[in-house]
Amino acid sequence: MTSTYAHADLYAEVQHFYARQMQLLDARKLEAYADTFTADAEFAHTPGREPARTRPGILRDLHAVHERFEGDPQQRRHLFTMIDIEPTPEGPIRSTCYALIVTTRPGAGPELVRSCVVHDVLVREDGELRNRSRQVEHD
Template sequence: MSLTTLTPERLRAGIEQFYARHLHLLDDGDAEAWAETFTEDGVFALPGRPEPTRGRAALAEGARRAHAERRGSGETHRHWHGMTDISPRDDGTVHVRCYALVVATPRGGDPRLHRSCVCEDVLVPVGSGWQVRSRRVTRDGF
């Protein structure tokens, strides 16, 4: 895929579709498929962690562990990305900055806002889609 051939509308639609699939995989607990949406050497930096998570195997393990913890607690998490600012770069990557919300719903209970964050990704085109090269999350109030 070449960024020069995409209209801004098609670029936005493709990236929004990428995030929809990406976050559904995470929330559904499909850790391996979710990790495949990162480059092989993808990096994920979260607040409160001394080092970023690096590589698909580590990303999948972290997602598996987090999903198991949520299931064990009887809570469902849904991730939502919005207010997405998409900036193509000269090197063929796309910088995406968005607000990321996590809604937590306990079994039999009411949903509540669990986290409000800013997510900054560098996406690279792969075939007709995208992969995350790097992600940095900053949590509001952290």
């Protein structure tokens, strides 16, 4: 039974991690979001764009990406669902999930702007999950 309990426990933990992580991004708490990655992480969020590397590199990239919202106010929401996890013998957790991005602009209804598949490698540091890598495929 131990292994089954361990699975449920990890599954809930990954779901909860994603909820907190992406609520930080959507609230534009960019430093706190960057802290959910390891110091040496790699983050490829846009096909054809060079991945951001290291936590400071990811934070710089986040600021660059968010600058374009200055002239186009909007509330973005990242919804991660359909999470498939696979713990590896070496310890990292491979997680593959779907992400929908929904944007709402002032005075308008919500708009579905992107459907993605997210490929994560998660590791545990000081008891907390963090992304060692994230690669986002756009549909």
